[in-house]
Amino acid sequence: MNAQADAAALTPSDENPFYVQAMAALAREQDVVAQEDIYGTNGMKLVSKGSKVSQPQFERLAQHKLKVPLDHVLASERPIDATALAIAAAQILERDSVYCRLAARSGDALAIKQALAALKLPRPLLLRLTVMREQRPAMFEHSLRTAMIANALALRLRLPASARELLAVAALCHDIGEMHTDPLLLADNHDITPDERRFIHVHPLTGHVLLRGLADFPAAIPLAVLHHHERLDGSGYPYGLRSDKISPLSKLVAVADVAETVIRRFDLARLDMLARLHHGRFDAAAVSALRDLIHVTPEDACGQPEAQGAALQLSKLADMLQAWATLREVFELRVAPARVEASPLAFLFERMMAIRQLVLRAGIDPDHIDSIMSLAREDPGILLELRTMLDEMDWLQLDLANEIDRRAPKLGSLAAGPLEALKQQLRPSAAAAIPPELLSIVPEHDPEAEAAPPRRA
Secondary structure, three states: OOHHHHHHHHOOOOOOHHHHHHHHHHHHHOOEEEOOOEEEOOOOEEEOOOOEOOHHHHHHHOOOOEOOOHHHOEEEOOOOOHHHHHHHHHHHHHHOHHHHHHHHHOOOOOHHHHHHHOOOOOHHHHHHHHHHHHHOHHHHHHHHHHHHHHHHHHHHOOOOHHHHHHHHHHHHHOOHHHHHOOHHHHOOOOOOOHHHHHHHHOHHHHHHHHHHOOOOOOOHHHHHHHHOOOOOEOOOOOOOOEHHHOOHHHHHHHHHHHHHHHHHHOOHHHHHHHHHHOOOOOOHHHHHHHHHHHOOOHHHOOOOOOHHHHHHHHHHHHHHHHHHHHHHHHHHHHHOHHHHHHOOOHHHHHHHHHHHHHHHHOOOOOOOHHHHHHHHHHOHHHHHHHHHHHHHHHHHHHHHHHHHHHOHHHHOOOOHHHHHHHHHHHOOOOOOOOOHHHHOOOOOOOHHHHHOOOOOO
């Protein structure tokens, strides 16, 4: 994380320009009024109580450090409230058969509407949600749907009402820190660079700080927001926490967050495959509850995949595993095999071993891909299962490439060349072969490497 990203996360009182721009855009559509005098930290009055705040005034406010954050002193003409949240959820249930299924199978189809209607949210949070709804509607829709899935999970797991309420708010707010992210980076058609990805990875920290600053707000909610991108195997962010170090609520938010994204972009068959493949990354009870809720049937798959695409994916996967067989020795010799587990590269060996084990458990021999493709061409059911699994394996490889980028500051210059070659193999545009010059970096004689034979993933 660089200094600019640190500042965005840790000093929300220095009003973030992207959030101020969103508030200014809201003010063009409805009145935004100061509920009290607004002062800078130098004591200068910037806006008087009762004044409508115009876009030029927002621009002026953005140039000052404020005594009190804008969320705490402004109110919009048509703010969102608990009733509006419940109505929006009801509309989703009416038009989306998947969410209707989730609600029905949760054991109480009306529970999510009732839960949202009963929420008592602080005014600053309601203003943020209003800005999100009006200026970032896709983010708001994602957040609301995530809260609906989280509530269904909580009901399936028979959590007490108090925990369900905390979970609903945490899920609703899990991406609130992204209001401080440049919206251009979040656009669907934008190809995020590794450097830009750091600004996205900081949003759990930003959300945590924003929510922690609310008076009398339950501490479990900011913590759940902070941890919602952590994964049980340590592959998440911002801290790479494992298992019991991750807050219980965030484990449910994580499953709901991913589920909403997969449902929106793909289909239930893909979500079921994700749940089956990633049992080591997500809470087992939550994943089991999710699979019960979605209750996938053959009709849930979106169309029949064609064999050529599966063959290409399978070939790429085999090439990546073959590249790893060569690059693994390069990495081991760089850090000495006896010290791999204690090195910054330990995560890489763990993730690659997990990928290989998933492939083998799926019954795929990377050295003989023709045999599985012959079966898939003859059986549409096998082809669908194979293609769904390969789609998820593609995502898993891309996620590992992003994790390598995320850990770059800790890796320093350690094996930079081989890591770049591996990332090229992991990303969708992977080249088929390892550049020959990378193989020349393996030393001819390494006493530490000879002391302990290389381990195989």
